Amino acid sequence: MPEVATRVAPERGIAALRQLLGDRLSTAMAVRDAHGHGESYHPTQAPDAVAFATTIAEVAEIVRICAAHRLPIVPFGTGTGLEGGTVALHGGVSLDVSGLNRIVAVRPEDMNMTVEAGVTRKTLNTHLRDTGLFFPIDPGADASLGGMAATRASGTNAVRYGTMRENVLGLTVVLADGRVVKTGGQARKSAAGYDLTRLFVGSEGTLGIICEVTLKLYGVPEAMSAAVCSFPTIADAANAVIVTIQSGVPVARIELIDEVQMGAINRHAKLDYKVAPTLFYEFHGTTAGVVEQAEGAQAIASDFGGTDFRWAVKPEDRAKLWQARHDAFYAALALRPGVKGWATDVCVPISRLADCIVETKRDLEASSVLAPIVGHVGDGNFHLTFLVDRDDPAEMAEAHRINDRMVLRALAMGGTCTGEHGIGYGKVDFLQAEHGAGVSVMRDLKRALDPANIMNPGKVLRI
Numbered sequence: 380m381p382e383v384a385t386r387v388a389p390e391r392g393i394a395a396l397r398q399l400l401g402d403r404l405s406t407a408m409a410v411r412d413a414h415g416h417g418e419s420y421h422p423t424q425a426p427d428a429v430a431f432a433t434t435i436a437e438v439a440e441i442v443r444i445c446a447a448h449r450l451p452i453v454p455f456g457t458g459t460g461l462e463g464g465t466v467a468l469h470g471g472v473s474l475d476v477s478g479l480n481r482i483v484a485v486r487p488e489d490m491n492m493t494v495e496a497g498v499t500r501k502t503l504n505t506h507l508r509d510t511g512l513f514f515p516i517d518p519g520a521d522a523s524l525g526g527m528a529a530t531r532a533s534g535t536n537a538v539r540y541g542t543m544r545e546n547v548l549g550l551t552v553v554l555a556d557g558r559v560v561k562t563g564g565q566a567r568k569s570a571a572g573y574d575l576t577r578l579f580v581g582s583e584g585t586l587g588i589i590c591e592v593t594l595k596l597y598g599v600p601e602a603m604s605a606a607v608c609s610f611p612t613i614a615d616a617a618n619a620v621i622v623t624i625q626s627g628v629p630v631a632r633i634e635l636i637d638e639v640q641m642g643a644i645n646r647h648a649k650l651d652y653k654v655a656p657t658l659f660y661e662f663h664g665t666t667a668g669v670v671e672q673a674e675g676a677q678a679i680a681s682d683f684g685g686t687d688f689r690w691a692v693k694p695e696d697r698a699k700l701w702q703a704r705h706d707a708f709y710a711a712l713a714l715r716p717g718v719k720g721w722a723t724d725v726c727v728p729i730s731r732l733a734d735c736i737v738e739t740k741r742d743l744e745a746s747s748v749l750a751p752i753v754g755h756v757g758d759g760n761f762h763l764t765f766l767v768d769r770d771d772p773a774e775m776a777e778a779h780r781i782n783d784r785m786v787l788r789a790l791a792m793g794g795t796c797t798g799e800h801g802i803g804y805g806k807v808d809f810l811q812a813e814h815g816a817g818v819s820v821m822r823d824l825k826r827a828l829d830p831a832n833i834m835n836p837g838k839v840l841r842i
Contacts, residue, residue: 462803496525
């Protein structure tokens with residue numbers, strides 16, 4: 380199968396889409412450019428057209444038209460991806476599903492809900508506000524639920540509540556030939572047949588278009604408390620995390636911020652925390668349970684030199700703290716105005732967390748490239764944000780060198796090349812290094828479901 384099957388008269392395909400969608404099919408350059416990039420450093424590569432769908436039936440018909448004319452299809456939610464997943468490497472059609480924005484059903488008694496793919500995580504939790512339930516997966520951006528499922532997103536709460544992989548019960552997906560299939564259901568578990576839900580969660584639009592998602596919900600805890608603690612070194616902070624997790628303290632969030640990122644967050648969010656390696660904690664449970672968790676975490680932190688524990692108990696104080704954490708990418712960009720941010724991540728077994736972070740920090744200290752470190756370290760996941768001038772070849776080469784060393788180091792430690800950002804086209808080669816012969820099985824699945832290779836070609840796998 381070629382990288383992209385030969386197109387059969389793309390102009391005719393775009394004309395057919397215009398007949399279907401009218402003014403919801405755009406070929407305006409500004410609209411195409413806006414759909415040809417994500418949040419990271421990857422250069423814009425615009426699609427030939429942007430199709431704005433509003434129903435699942437429309438998505439299916441758009442896919443059938445694109446299949447007939449061999450037009451590549453690149454799904455688009457909010458455009459907040461970090462590995463080039465929305466870049467139109469081979470042109471074609473950007474299929475914008477933000478108009479699929481309906482809350483289909485909330486089932487409080489079963490603690491689940493179904494939403495269309497364009498609903499964003501903040502909209503979802505606002506809708507749930509009076510139910511006593513919430514959805515915990517919180518990547519930094521206000522991403523769409525379809526995009527979060529497609530990239531297997533996680534976030535600051537993953538250490539307690541898991542990632543999208545654990546919290547998607549079922550999907551409605553449009554396949555490359557226009558078939559609409561439903562996977563999973565509302566039950567919390569099933570042993571019926573192949574797990575198609577997990578096949579599509581994390582497939583990054585290469586196997587089908589996610590149009591609807593059924594999600595697990597959780598009860599809002601009786602009590603929540605957050606805390607901030609600084610450490611003498613980044614190794615001390617990482618080791619405090621390891622012992623906290625190994626001791627069974629059920630933290631809801633435990634985030635690591637190095638001194639470079641901490642200074643940026645202070646300036647961006649107008650905070651006054653000590654500029655040092657820092658942990659942000661959050662505890663959920665009963666009032667007594669939260670106190671017990673906090674005391675246990677504080678005692679462990681003290682063993683590693685943690686000082687100046689500062690608590691945030693009021694909802695508005697916790698919201699300010701976590702908004703500052705979610706805005707870390709934009710805070711980092713302000714350290715070097717005018718450049719692009721290249722956000723990258725790895726994940727390692729918790730016992731190797733300190734080793735991986737310390738060695739990566741050592742590489743950065745010996746380099747001319749600026750790259751703050753942050754991490755959802757409770758599950759071994761951390762990130763660099765390279766602040767790079769894309770037009771400087773030497774600077775880009777140095778960033779690539781450090782990123783390569785970090786990823787290969789993580790793989791050697793039994794980890795993964797990406798804990799939550801996905802592969803996109805930025806980490807295709809690392810997928811081969813991580814999975815070896817398993818990649819050939821992935822290619823077989825791709826060929827079976829998308830024989831013409833029109834679904835987000837060039838992403839995840841090199842065909």
